[in-house]
Amino acid sequence: MTTKNKASMIVDKDFRVGEVDKRIYGSFIEHLGRAVYGGIYEPDHPGADEQGFRSDVLELVKGLDVPIVRYPGGNFVSGYNWEDGVGPKELRPRKLDLAWRTVEPNWVGLNEFMDWCKKANTEAMMAVNLGTRGPDEARNLLEYANHPAGSYWSDLRASHGYAKPHAIKTWCLGNEMDGPWQMGSKTAYEYGRIANEAAKVMRWTDPTIELVACGSSSIQMATYPEWEATVLEQAYENVDYLSLHQYYGNRDGDTANFLAQSVGMDSFIHTVISVCDYIQAKKRGKKKIHLSFDEWNVWFHSNEQDSKLEPWTIAPPQLEDIYNHEDALLVGCMLISLLKRADRVKMACMAQLVNVIAPIMTENGGAAWKQTIYYPYMHASVFGRGTVLVPLVKSPKYDSKDFTDVPYLESVAVYNEQLGEVTVFAVNRHLDEELPFEIDLRSFEQSRVIEHIVLESDDLKAVNTAKEPNRVKPHVGGNAAQTDAGKIEATLPKASWNVIRVKIG
Structure with missing residues (x-):
């Protein structure tokens, strides 16, 4: 490789993007497929606890250090009557779920999910039904969940x-209400009105909550980004x-273009921030609207x-997407996209957590294992706490089918000031060549490399299975090292996800 292919990054401790809200590493459990039944909950499993929750799944979830989990949907929530999922299980009805054309037995509901959250060391991001229902049901659910005592719904709880x-604390005002696939879908004006009225009565019920309004279902929607502006109006x-x-897929087998998709994610985030700031300016408002990227992943398999x-x-x-090595690389790039705008992206949810487009897979009655995408998600969640520093990056670039000037790096x-560590996350998009990488930590007086974690594979299509759960897994054999000039030099293997942890001081 020639020197022109060298990449570099300069960071300074005084030039900061913003603090990382830990909820940026959230996830999602919907009543969909085997996410709940056969995923987190399987009372007949040999490893199930006294409530029927799978202990092996709980351990894998805790390994991700997931701070918040969105529930119960998703498309499911737009036809869900939350009352069906509380009270004695033997009295709960079986209902047709029109979103996914399945039968919902209601064995798990709000209270059971909150018990699971405690066991998983996580919090809930609860969604209310603004499809087939409205503000009255939303405030009743909130009263049931959060009011201390002395009212009908709190006493029922x-x-x-x-x-x-x-x-x-955190509540979603419906889900993807712009989508014709959604029960009770609405125009931007219709949704903006009902979201505002629901938010109003929910705040009157509990002033401490935070509320998330629905943006566009994806950048492909014809109404994007006018939808965002109208809703916020x-x-x-x-x-x-x-x-x-936003979801991505490598449907045509063009891996170079697939790995460039996070460039589009960057643009998506930038556009929505611009719309939020425009409405703030138009209303002469003092409040900044932050972003909740509460569905993101690879989904097509x-x-x-x-x-x-x-x-x-x-x-x-x-x-049930079975993820391969190249999927893990794009997931790494998407995590970096979220972190680069940590000043405005304060929450995000990898969709989803178990079995359904998920980092964790299970067999009914059998094993649970880590998919390839588990690893970048885990590394970011565990090591990516602190302050994002402004990255000044130089990298060779390439053009793909849909993007130009895509950086290989x-x-x-x-920067975690409390621990005295800087963690660098890096993806080498080059499919054939390693990439020399220089990190300049000029504002830090002393530094030494703790470890250089690498996720790589000679087979971009390699997957993990119940029989081969460790076919794709990270190793600590990276070669990042301190130089005499006070810089860190590393070689990033071709098509690799890298975590370089540096001790400061």
Whole structure:
């Protein structure tokens, strides 16, 4: 490799993007496929606890250090009556879920999910149904969940065995309401009005909560980004966050173009921030609307299989993408995209957590294992806490089918002042060549490399399975090292995800 292919990054401790809100590493559990039944909950499993939750899945979730989990949907929530999922299980109804054409038995509902959250060391991001229902049901659910005692819904919760309120802080005002696939879909004006009214009565019920309004379902929607502007015109005063959703897939086998998709994610984030700031300026507002990127991932592998599923069954194997090495690389790039705008992206949810387009897979009655995408997600969540520093990156570039000037190096640095560490996350998009990488930490007086973690594979299509759960896994054999000039030099293997941890002082 010639010297012109060398990449570099300069970071300075005084030039900061913003603090990382730990909720940027959130995830998602929807009543969809085997996410709940056969995923987090399987009472007949040999490793199930006294409530029916799989202990092996809980351990894998805790390994990710997931701070918040969105629930119960997703498309599912737009037809969900939350009352069906509380009270004695033997009295709960079975209902048709029109979103995914399955039968919902309601074995798990709000209270059970909150019990699971405690066991998983996480919090809930609760979604309310603004599709087939509205503000009245939203405030009733909030009263049931959060009001201490002395009202109809809070006393009903106590009668169900939960005297203490759940104190859920973060609430989503519906899901993807711009989508014609959504039960009760709405125009931007219709949704903005109902979201504002729901937000208003929910705040009156519990002034401590934070509220997320629905942005566009994706950048492909014809109404994007006018939808965002119209919704915020109606609801700016009563909401705190606007949601973004985006999935990517390598449907045509063009890996170079696939790995460039996070460049489009950068643009998506920038555009939505611009719309939020425009509405703030138009309203002469003081409040900044932050972003909740509460659905993001790779999703395409299971599309053909899902088209053949028998309808109206309980927990069929839906959306069970089996992820390969190149998927993990794009997930790494997407995590870096979120971190690069940590000043405005304060929450995000990898969709989803178990079995359904997920980092964790299970067999009913059998094993649970880590998919390839588990590793960049885990590394970012565990090591990416602190302050994102402004990354001045130089990198050779390439053009792909949909993008120009795509840097081979995608990288960001997070400074954890409390621990005295800087962690550099880096993806080498080059499919054939390693990439020399120089990190200049000029503002830090002393530094030494703790470790250089690498996720690489000679086979971009390599996957992990129940029989081969460790075919793709990281190693600590990277060669990052301190130089005499006070810089760090490393070689990033071709098509690799890298974590370079540096001790400061």
